Amino acid sequence: MIVVTGATGNIGRSLVGRLLGEGAAVRALTRDPARAGLPAEAETVRADLTGTDDLVPLLAGAEALFLNLAAGGDRAAAALLDAAVKAGVRRVVLNSSMAVTDTPADEDNFIARLHAGLERAVRDSGLEWTFVRGGNYATNALAWAPSIRASGVVREAHPDAQGVPVHEADLADVAAVALLDRSGAHLGKAYVVTGPERMTVAQQVAEIGRAAGRATRVERISEEEAAEAMTGRHLTKEAALELVRMFGRTVDAPPFPVSDAVERVTGRPGRTFARWAQDHAADFS
Numbered sequence: 001m002i003v004v005t006g007a008t009g010n011i012g013r014s015l016v017g018r019l020l021g022e023g024a025a026v027r028a029l030t031r032d033p034a035r036a037g038l039p040a041e042a043e044t045v046r047a048d049l050t051g052t053d054d055l056v057p058l059l060a061g062a063e064a065l066f067l068n069l070a071a072g073g074d075r076a077a078a079a080l081l082d083a084a085v086k087a088g089v090r091r092v093v094l095n096s097s098m099a100v101t102d103t104p105a106d107e108d109n110f111i112a113r114l115h116a117g118l119e120r121a122v123r124d125s126g127l128e129w130t131f132v133r134g135g136n137y138a139t140n141a142l143a144w145a146p147s148i149r150a151s152g153v154v155r156e157a158h159p160d161a162q163g164v165p166v167h168e169a170d171l172a173d174v175a176a177v178a179l180l181d182r183s184g185a186h187l188g189k190a191y192v193v194t195g196p197e198r199m200t201v202a203q204q205v206a207e208i209g210r211a212a213g214r215a216t217r218v219e220r221i222s223e224e225e226a227a228e229a230m231t232g233r234h235l236t237k238e239a240a241l242e243l244v245r246m247f248g249r250t251v252d253a254p255p256f257p258v259s260d261a262v263e264r265v266t267g268r269p270g271r272t273f274a275r276w277a278q279d280h281a282a283d284f285s
Helices: 010-021 074-087 110-125 138-150 168-180 201-212 223-230 237-249 261-266 273-279
Strands: 002-004 026-030 043-046 064-068 091-097 128-134 153-156 189-192 217-220
Touching: 002 010, 010 026, 010 064, 010 168, 064 074, 064 168, 074 110, 091 110, 091 168, 110 128, 110 237, 128 168, 138 153, 138 201, 138 273, 153 201, 153 223, 168 189, 168 261, 189 261, 201 217, 201 273, 223 237
Parallel strands: 002 026, 002 064, 026 043, 064 091, 091 128, 128 189, 153 217
Antiparallel strands: none
16 A cells, blocks of 8 residues: 555646556545545545644555655654654655755755755654655646736746756656665665756746647746745745745756656656646646
C-alpha cells in the first residue's frame, strides 16, 4: 500500500494514476473524497492534515508515503512524517524543491528554508527516503489562464525571466519509480527534476498561444504590481515580492541547469513545455 498526500493536486493526481497503472494499491488522502474524481481503484480517504485528528490510522498497513508539503503545510507534513514512523511505514518519497542546495544558502529564501527543514526531518526519521526536488512547475502557468482567456495578455514583471518548466507528469513518474523501487537504487537520492529545455516567460506564453490557437503577448508591469497580484491566503505580500525579485534575477543568471533526472530515473526524456501546453490547451481557450 502506498499513501499519497495531495492526491487531487497536479502531481498527486498524476501519481495516483501512474501507481495504479503499475498495479500498486493506493490510498489517496483528500479533504473531500466525494469531489476528488480519482479512479475507483484507489482507496480515497478523507483527511484534514491541518486538524488535530490522529494521523496514524491514515497510514495503517502502508509501506510507502508520498509526502507533499503543499498538502497542509510544514506542520502537517512533520506530523504526518511522525505518524508514518509510528505506523511502521518503511519509505517516504518527499516532493521537495530545487531551491534546496544543502548549503548555508538554503537559509536565504523561505522556499529553501521550508523544504530543507522537512528534508532534515525525513533524514532524521530513520525511514528510507528519496527527495524529488522539483520547481518551476509548468502548472504555474495556469495562473495566466484567466487573462489569456479574457484578452490574450499576460502581465508579468520579468518577461525575460528564465526557467526550466517541468511537466507535473514527469514529477509524478520520478516519484512513482522511487516509491515502487525494489532494488534500492533510488534510496538516499535527491533528484533535481527540471524540464528538458530552458524557456523565458515570454516564450512560454507564446507556446501556450500556439497550443490554444490564439494570439498572446506579455505586458511588463512593476515588481510591486506583480507581487500584489500574487498575494493571497497562502502567500503574504512580503513573500510574493521575494519571489518576484528572485524571478527577476534569472533574466541574466539562470539559477539551475537543465537536468536529465527524468531520463535517468524513468528511462525516457522529459516532456517539453510544448507538450504541457498541448495537454492543457483547454484551460486557456
